[in-house]
Amino acid sequence: MEFKSVLFYIFSAVTVLAALRVITARNPVHAVLFLVLAFFNVAGLWMLLQAEFLSLVLIMVYVGAVMVLFLFVVMMLDINIERVRQGFWKNLPIGALVGGLMVAEMALVLSGRYFSPANLPPHNLPADYSNTKELARVLYTEYAYPFEIASVILLVAIIAAVMLTLRRRKDNKAMHSADQIAVKAADRMRLVKMTPEVELPSAGKGEQP
């Protein structure tokens, strides 16, 4: 067996096992970490397909950013695992139906003419082939408009999500750095000139209670 095939089987086996553990792990943090492991192995699979850009961007975006935020949220939650598991059997038929539908759809797409071996790019790419350059060339020439529209839609979605969830608290005590820097000593402290008040030692009758 070729070394590449060995690597392929290792990567895919670990991907499948990790993905299984994502849904069977009892602790949600462990599940997220197994998802990270699955992502790493998928990145390895993409690397085997000489798609180094996609592979490394998968690690950078999903492992490096998205899953970190997932972990951030999951760690904050105090999840009662027993309650999550309630109603497993009741919901199983619906879940199985949705899962089956997805598998069927994927099978339809992947068995289609578009993915037939005759339509796939040549297996042995030239030595100076750069996945990054090829992707960029297509993305910024042929698909320039769809690409730009997609990015604008994403930007709108980001801003909309921020605006929808932004609640300004009335008692917000956040400080503005610019205001803080602009402060002068006179704003904070007032020096008052006054004549000295010295209490004269009184003979006997003072203000003593």
Place this chain on the structure above:
Amino acid sequence: MEATVLNLLASVLGPLWAPLWNLVKPVWPLLWTLAKIVLIMAPLLLSVAYLTFWERKIIGWMQVRIGPNRVGPWGLLQPIADGMKLFFKEVLFPTAADKKLFVLGPIMAIAPALALWAVIPFSPGWVLANVDAGVLYLLALSSVGVYGIIISGWASNSKYPFFGAMRASAQMISYEISMGLALITVLMVSSSLNLSDIVMAQDKGRGAGMGLGFLSWNWLPLLPMFAVYLISGVAETNRAPFDVVEGESEIVAGHMVEYSGMAFAMFFLAEYANMILISAMTSIFFLGGWLSPVGFIPDGFHWMAAKMAAILFFFLWIRATFPRYRYDQLMRLGWKVFVPLTLVWILVIGVWMMSPLSIWK
């Protein structure tokens, strides 16, 4: 280099070489790669050890103290003594900790810090893996480094480590963005993702033509990005003044509170290896890597080492100089200053490159 080593081995071993070579030949690429890994790792770990010593000495001098001077001549054996002490200490596991993840935390911290060195070129051809997507590899693996802190913070099952993990995940994601965006300008002007090519692209230009190579390096035309990159690098490695992740005065030592012995040392190794890595990356991207600043002195690894040492000194210098950032100020700097600045500067560089005034043609 490979041929030289083979010739040397052949001449040293003499008649024994031929049968030995027949035995070794099938696994030679593996052996050769392993040898190169050792050649990178051994000096790196030694540098880490002596960087801690140098840090203590320099900060000592800056604060008019002497610094470590007891172990060995001028205290030179101090890092060895520290290492031995940490090595022989027991690694304690808190009762309520998640044992497996508690062990995984330090590993996830140190593994990316070491793996990143695979694509760093030290001199023409002196690189473990001269890959086309070197910059992407660096960005991808350096973004994985935060897992060490998050996992260890959560697995400790204790309050301060958890705060440290929360702070780390927010801080490192924020500064990764400005770092990546600053790098985009470098990629634009050198039109390559290969680190060796990025260095060689800085060897061209008007300054290099006049024998004043340092004027052609990226730091000058991309000056704001150089500053952004360096400062983000300090924040990314969680060093002072951005070390709110550890924040001794607030959360003791953040994610490292529950660790002892070698597990604790792993975090230190990772932090210092990351510092050296950031200095190597800055010298490659902005300071011309191994290129000589002036034409009449030859290029070479010594220049790269000198530049890295200068940037490492900068790291230590600001630690002794600046007070720690407040957390909201730190977030403001990342999101409201660096990200808009880098975005505008990408546009500026793009327009500059397309205009007749472009210096990169």
